[in-house]
Amino acid sequence: MYQVKDLDWTDSYDTIVVGIGAADTIDEGLDALYNGRVKSLIQSADISTKTGELSIVPTFEGTVKRILFVGLGQRNENTTENVRNWFGKVAKEIKARAFTDVAIALETFESNGALFAEAYEMATYEHPTYKSAPKDSAAEVTITLLGNVDQTEVEKGAARGRGVNVARKLTMMPANILTAEALADYAVELAERHGFNHRIVEKEEMEGLGMGALLAVNQGSKLPPKLIVLEYNGAGEEAPIAVVGKGVTFDTGGYSIKPKDGIVGMKGDMGGAATVIGLFETLATTKPAVNVLGVIPATDNMISGDAFKPDDVITAMNGKTIEVLNTDAEGRLVLADAVTFAKTYDPQAIIDVATLTGGVLVALGTDVTGCLTNDDALYGALEEASRETNELVWQMPYFDVFINKVRKSEVADLNNSPGRFGHMIFGGAFVGEFVGDTPWLHLDIAGTSERPAANELGPKGPTGVMVRTLSTLLDGWNR
Structure with missing residues (x-):
């Protein structure tokens, strides 16, 4: 073309x-x-x-x-x-x-x-x-x-655009069509087309691994969860950069049910997963000299007699116990087990991407992605990449005062929802409890994963945000 x-x-x-x-x-x-x-x-x-x-x-x-x-x-x-x-x-x-x-x-x-x-x-x-x-x-x-004109660079630019469009398409798909199984099938087809290693962790294996947080979110569903694992190898035996994407294919809020207006559009709660898959579509052409691990915990969050409830205590893959105060704070639960799973690969860094909180919308609107990090140099590299793509990011405070509130529970190690004020930071800080000392970026794209009106670069709706920025970050990776 x-x-x-x-x-x-x-x-x-x-x-x-x-x-x-x-x-x-x-x-x-x-x-x-x-x-x-x-x-x-x-x-x-x-x-x-x-x-x-x-x-x-x-x-x-x-x-x-x-x-x-x-x-x-x-x-x-x-x-x-x-x-x-x-x-x-x-x-x-x-x-x-x-x-x-x-x-x-x-x-x-x-x-x-x-x-x-x-x-x-x-x-x-x-x-x-x-x-x-x-x-x-x-x-x-x-x-x-x-x-x-450099033809190779042209193809890389086109690949970034196509990766964005893959993420847009997936995020737009109705939840009765894009189930966890369908999302896994799409990822496998992409991996086989491009020669990536891939693996789908099924429910029985999750039970053996002790993924109690992901399995709790899935309890109310008739459809089994999937943990999607993709591997791009561009650097031999080097440790990978892990990119983890929230894949909640529909979020009712569970028993902490969303209001009738808030529940519309929740097919897009897998926007982080879409970003990871769009990124892998891009990697096939851009071929950065790094290894990349993609991990997507995929499930819906439904209500039934078997669904998890407020006041439940669940145990995550790393053995930490969690008091459930809000079943609508489910994204951080599935990310907890996914991040723990990613750590078994001993990654150089972990980047999680999620439509996690409405709080980021209140704080930053629809044009800026909120970020938490435990590594200022890693954030600096992300910010530089974001300036190149104009996918704006802003670092939020990650102080002990927030971390301590996530750790406050009379019955468990952690609670999943300390309160309304500051809950964008609480959501990220909760995921941080499973990261340990691995360099980490948490990207809350709840405000930027969709746009309210068309612009010069695309239609109203899903944006595929962060595909280009993460691709640019990986291209320049030098840690």
Whole structure:
């Protein structure tokens, strides 16, 4: 789909995409396509140089049918994130107009092919539907990237975009279709397609391993849980980086039941699992020089005569006992056993990703992912990667005052819900009790896993957040 060529204004294309700033000197080759009239077209507002505005102007001469101009303003706004968004707008325009032969003059954006490919994949994605009349297929398009372009980097950019879309698709799927078993099947198919090692830990084996926290959450369900294990090997015998994703395929809240408005959308409570699977889709192409272990505890949280209850005391895989004060604080329970399982691989670091708490929404809104960590250097590397992808993160306090409240119980080692105030931090601090001294990042994506409206890089709904940031972090791993 993506071709690479040097820029030559005399080549034949249906459409060339060009960035143009307010103070730009007009390229002679470009100007020739309009008989030297580009400046006059700007003056007459047929071509806009305003930031992010698109103008489509047919040519008068040559072998190019039309040029899609993208306004770059004064070019001091030419940041990576702005260019990514401009590329997203271009991608949507290409799809909407069913253009099939498009060239991107990357030098005019002072940008690279990887960024365009990443943006194109994300911006043109549409969520799956289950309507009886399927939509017509989109027209096939050939994208030619003009300039000094590294084809390998282009493919990596596209892979990151595709990984985001895998996560979006999974998060959007209804819970009656994407059960724990179906999620496991999807992960196995992905692993076999890309040559990853994989393993599915079944309920009987979980019982033997003592995974009482995960099994407690599953008690109310008719469907068995699955512990999904994926392994990418890019560094021989080195210890892996473990990425653990919460895979609660539907969350009723259990006996601490959610209200009728809050329960809608709980098919997306496996957004952390989707991020892990999307990341592994990306790893197949980006091939970082690290080993990566993916662990996904998958179950739904249902209500029945067998469901776990407030006041129950359960025992996690590492032997710690937990007083259940809130059955809707189930994500930290499944993560507890998953993190303990990941530690059996002696990982360099553990990163858990979860739609864990409504508290992170109250604290940080829908644009920033909350983070807890026991390792400032590891957080610094994450923050640097997030600035590159513009998936914003913010470090929350991880003080003893929070940890001590998680440890407060008259009947058990821990409680799973110390209270309402600060509960985003309590959720992460609870998971931290199972991490030990392994370097650790906790990413609460409850606010960022879905967006309330479409933007330049995708539709309303699931975002696939953190796939690109974790991919970027792993690419630059140097611990």
